Structure formats: C-alpha cells, structure tokens
Amino acid sequence: MSKEPNTVYIGRKPTMSYVLAVITSFNSSDTKEVTLKARGRAITTAVDVAEIVNNRFMKDLTVGEIAIGTEEIQQEEGGTRNVSTIEISLTRG
Amino acid sequence: MSKEPNTVYIGRKPTMSYVLAVITSFNSSDTKEVTLKARGRAITTAVDVAEIVNNRFMKDLTVGEIAIGTEEIQQEEGGTRNVSTIEISLTRG
Numbered sequence: 029m030s031k032e033p034n035t036v037y038i039g040r041k042p043t044m045s046y047v048l049a050v051i052t053s054f055n056s057s058d059t060k061e062v063t064l065k066a067r068g069r070a071i072t073t074a075v076d077v078a079e080i081v082n083n084r085f086m087k088d089l090t091v092g093e094i095a096i097g098t099e100e101i102q103q104e105e106g107g108t109r110n111v112s113t114i115e116i117s118l119t120r121g
Numbered sequence: 122m123s124k125e126p127n128t129v130y131i132g133r134k135p136t137m138s139y140v141l142a143v144i145t146s147f148n149s150s151d152t153k154e155v156t157l158k159a160r161g162r163a164i165t166t167a168v169d170v171a172e173i174v175n176n177r178f179m180k181d182l183t184v185g186e187i188a189i190g191t192e193e194i195q196q197e198e199g200g201t202r203n204v205s206t207i208e209i210s211l212t213r214g
Contacts, residue, residue, distance in 0.1 A: 071165045075205040079191045094187040096209070098172045112168040116189070 034059050038066035038074040046077045050118065051085055060120050061092070067099060067113040078116045092117035127152050131159035131167040139170045143211065144178055153213050154185070160192060160206040171209045185210035 034053045038046055046064075053062045066074035082089045097113045127146045131139050139157075146155045159167035175182045190206045 069165055071168055072162055072205065075164055075189050075207060078189060079203075079205050083191060091189060094189065096168050096171060096184060096187065098176060110172075112165065112172050114168060 034062045036062060036064050036077075038064055038070045038077060040070065043073055043076050043080065046073065047080050047085065050077060050081050054086065054120060062118050064116040064118070065113070068111045071112065071114045074114055074116055078118060081118065086120065088120055090119050090121065092119045127155045129155060129157050129170075131157055131163045131170060133163065136166055136169050136173065139166065140173050140178065143170060143174050147179065147213060155211050157209040157211070158206070161204045164205065164207045167207055167209055171211060174211065179213070181213055183212050183214060185212045 034057070036046060036049045036053060050062050050064070053059065064074045064077060078091055082091060093115075094117070095115045097115075098110050099113050100108045101111050102108055127150070129139060129142050129146060143155050143157070146152065157167045157170060171184055175184060186208075187210070188208045190208075191203050192206050193201045194204050195201055
C-alpha cells in the first residue's frame with residue numbers, strides 16, 4: 029500500500045545487476061518512478077545504471093530530479109567522516 | 122566577452138585542487154555560475170567538490186541543474202566504449 033517510489037540502492041555489485049534490478053522494479057509493479065541512491069564511489073555506478081537503462085533498455089524513461097548531498101559516517105575507530113550522496117529519479121511516462 | 126559560464130573540468134587531481142579552482146573562479150571574476158564537468162570515475166569527485174565548496178567554503182551557493190549523459194570514447198586499440206558524464210551547475214545568488 030506504500031505510495032513511496034521504489035528505491036534501488038547502488039553498492040559494489042557489477043553495474044548490470046543494478047540495471048536488472050531497475051528494469052525488474054519497473055516491470056514487476058505498476059510503478060512510474062524508481063529512485064537510485066548511492067554514496068561514495070558508487071555514485072559513478074549509479075550514473076552508469078541510469079544511462080544504461082535509459083539508452084539501451086527502456087527508451088521511454090526520463091531522468092527526473094538529480095539531488096546530491098552529504099552524509100556523516102560513523103567510523104569504527106571513532107569520529108566521523110563525510111561522504112557524498114546522489115539520488116537519481118527515473119520516471120516512465 | 123564570452124557569456125559562457127565558467128567551467129571546471131574534474132579529473133584525477135586531489136579533490137581539494139578542484140575546490141580551490143571553483144572558489145578562484147567565483148572570486149576572480151564577476152561570475153554568478155560555475156559548471157563542473159566530469160566523466161567516468163571522476164563523477165564521484167565532482168559531487169565531492171560541489172558538496173565541499175557548498176557546505177564548507179561558500180554557503181551562499183546553490184546547486185543548480187545536474188545533468189547526466191553518455192559519451193563515446195575512441196579506444197586506442199580500435200572501437201569505442203561508452204562513458205557516463207555529469208555536469209553540475211553551481212550558482213551564487
């Protein structure tokens with residue numbers, strides 16, 4: 029019953045496994061929007077995923093809002109460090 | 122006489138050298154807008170630069186449009202491969 033758009037968290041797996049996750053997410057439900065979220069080095073992968081899904085697999089997609097931000101990460105050895113984040117919204121319409 | 126906004130190309134140098142380039146670009150001219158451009162692995166660095174300039178050095182900046190894309194790269198061994206790109210616009214206002 030959630031109205032929240034589907035979210036795919038991008039990590040260290042191969043790019044194509046996230047491409048598949050996005051396509052599955054669009055096809056398994058009636059969703060019109062999937063959001064990619066990534067931080068740190070995975071930001072590049074998130075952009076790759078958005079571009080590959082868009083250009084190769086689902087040409088009816090539109091890249092919507094792209095937001096960047098900063099998160100504070102607790103380090104095991106104490107203290108915090110900042111890591112950049114990105115959110116890329118993909119919409120079908 | 123160019124009206125084009127200043128552009129900082131992000132590559133493999135340390136993040137802080139691009140942070141400095143952005144701040145210098147804003148301060149050395151009367152520009153209201155600086156665009157960061159990056160591709161491939163440097164995309165993460167571009168997001169880091171935008172966030173660091175914004176949060177630590179120039180709090181009056183706004184992150185404007187963020188655009189992603191794909192470029193075809195000619196490979197030395199022949200053929201092409203695709204690489205993702207990002208453009209992040211920073212405006213002072």
